[in-house]
Amino acid sequence: MSESDRPLDDDGFLLARESADEARPDDRIDDERMDEENTLKKEYVEAVEQALEDGDTKAVYELVEPLHPADIADLLELFEREQRYQLAAAITDLMTSEVVAELNDYVREDMMEALPPEAVAQIVDQLETDDAVQLIEDLDEANQRAILAEVEMEDRIAIQSALSYPEETAGRLMSRDFVAVPEHLTVGDLIDFLRDGRDLPDDFYEIFVVDEKHHPVGTCALSWVLRAPRTIPLADVMKRDQTLIPVLLDQEEVGLMFQKYNLISAAVIDENDRLVGQMTVDDVVHIISEEAGEDALLMSGAGEGDINEPIREAYSARVRWLVANLGTALVASVIIALFGAAIEKLVALAVLMPIVASIGGNAGTQTMAVTVRAIATNQLTRSNTRRILLREMRVAVLNGMTIAVLVGLATGVIFTPTLGAVIALAMVINVVTAGFAGVMVPVAFERLDQDPAVASSVFVTMITDSMGFFAFLGLAVASGAVG
């Protein structure tokens, strides 16, 4: 389980990377293939596509060879399924474990399922444990077993241990490779140990110091070790105050801890406070991006919403929410039906009523989006819910009155002053209701331990739609505007 791009020589230390790198000192600014947003240029992608169609394997290889593994992964994702297989076949020895690790989950799953278990096992052996777990966890159980049977024993044990923790917890995501040393070492001892060490992770950013029971007692950033004289004991260089991550902590909380305490890496401890792994920020970065980005998708009712999701899964995730929305639209329809006679008499009501509902829905969505984000970032807690609700109500009153004046005047001029007053009042009522629901619905779901992003939208829209139609039509009848 080690990356192959930084070879160790016989004495166990690192050699410079050779290969074509020297000719391209900074190919990460690669104007030939990458555009200014660092995505692959359309012309380049089309050239690869053409070479594939022509069956010109050599041309494909030459085009793809200079790419960084992460960009090869991007290239594969850009293609249709069949083209992907063709491309992978044309560049087999460029399809390194780094490329596989960088692939989108859906694309990787699909490509792995097309390979025999032995081939997948070979890739797994090359991957770091945490990447190997990511690759395996999405496959079905029979497939998992077949692959694990082919994997080297040490790796298999590590992967099975990871799989024994629930999905999206630190135990599943952590790396089992880390550097832990006893407290009595000096800086010099440590450096000698590192120079000798053959079993070290490829990259590490801090040294964990543990006691005889393997409990973490401190941590040394590598930059401190490098700055300290050899004779100093580690106990004098290390920081005793460190952030420890419980092995069962949810990935979202792990991400928030890394953000809050500006961590590069952190020790993961089991139920008995023993050091069992580490999380490093390069993995956490993906979690943070995913968790922060998914709320927009969840609120829209698009589920995971990845463009590489199989169509069947995308359909089933979305249609559920459309059907749920049908239910809530029905509530609105029933309310309208109650006022059928009034609408028959005054068709202006039918013309105006969607405005009240639409603005209310938008105001509710605004407040809900702010609330969901504040909950997700731990900014909105039990301690300040009341203050935030009051704040949002004040914004809602201001918004409601502004819109009410605009709509009321226009309606008063085009239709009748009474109808203008009715729609203005309905608008204030609905926008204020929207503000209240926009805060309280996500807060209620959060207290019930539900993801506030998932279900809030349907409820908030139901409330604003129903209230909009009811307030407007009800006030119209009550005011005698219908005549």
Add this chain to the structure above:
Amino acid sequence: MSESDRPLDDDGFLLARESADEARPDDRIDDERMDEENTLKKEYVEAVEQALEDGDTKAVYELVEPLHPADIADLLELFEREQRYQLAAAITDLMTSEVVAELNDYVREDMMEALPPEAVAQIVDQLETDDAVQLIEDLDEANQRAILAEVEMEDRIAIQSALSYPEETAGRLMSRDFVAVPEHLTVGDLIDFLRDGRDLPDDFYEIFVVDEKHHPVGTCALSWVLRAPRTIPLADVMKRDQTLIPVLLDQEEVGLMFQKYNLISAAVIDENDRLVGQMTVDDVVHIISEEAGEDALLMSGAGEGDINEPIREAYSARVRWLVANLGTALVASVIIALFGAAIEKLVALAVLMPIVASIGGNAGTQTMAVTVRAIATNQLTRSNTRRILLREMRVAVLNGMTIAVLVGLATGVIFTPTLGAVIALAMVINVVTAGFAGVMVPVAFERLDQDPAVASSVFVTMITDSMGFFAFLGLAVASGAVG
């Protein structure tokens, strides 16, 4: 500009942190004050509040003293404005630069504006340059000038240099403290240099190797330096292939680069390819979280949508979109008005028409959320737009037909079979239109160099509302369902 929590002794190396830390080896798992989500417990916050109300400064101090600076920042954010000033006054010597750096932008701005420029300048002197820039950039210009006049010259020059780059670019955000050494050094030379060095940044994760023109030629992770024998030249340990960040690159692209290439830190280069700074992942993590999270807020029309945003700003950000939405709702109303006579004859149309619009709006929002996210993560590019559009159309057809069957049957039973057929067909048309608009509107904004999250929502809703009413009412009239 150095953090105060890791003191250097007279010989310039690091000493262990002392203070109360030793008594609490892992106060980051702090059951007394923190709940399981690592937020401050309500009871604890209330205890601080009570002590503040009682004017018991000593009790306040004792309660707050054990907190991590990031948690002190959280505590300040949880309070009302007036309480914040009281709290800050009660714990002045705990109000370290770390606390200020961790504060929410709005809260920090408000608190800094309440302080005299000399006091702010003192805080600025304590901060790392990048944090100091963040603090200063939001203040008004007169205030900025007054503060900068009080800041030490070296820091002032660094801050002014940062402010000379546009907001949200690498030049504004980068740290000007980094370690760069010439290529001819050996590992031993480097370690000696680091042990002597007094002008080093507090934390660093790689050593940049530069040529005589200060162009980066390679990079050494600290873990490689620690593993290599002293006699090896750096040129043999360093990696020549490194990711370089242009100084004018937008922060969103910086975040994507760190994610794509799994970076911990990276060199920032100016227009002449000279090394001018570094970005480290702990700062980039905040950018990634912000950029990923803001799309949900922008799509809802809630602007920046922070719960600490002043009410006036929140009002003005949101009301603009409500007014814009009023415009689009008007389009829908005009379409309904065209069919006034039909509605008068058959009031069932008024009852049913919001269903078509509502489902269409939801389907459009789903597709739009997926598209916006794919654009933001560089997954959707010019190379695969056609493929993704086709994919989304297939999902839309499946969704549209499912909903059409449900609504058509129900309407056929409750009202008339003709009306059932009409609403079913209108539903398919609108959901497919929604899918098309949900992809093409954000893609069009992206091509026009506009943020696809900002304006797409209003357009997509306008299209689905109008199409929903038009298709349903139009088909009803054309089919003779109105009678």
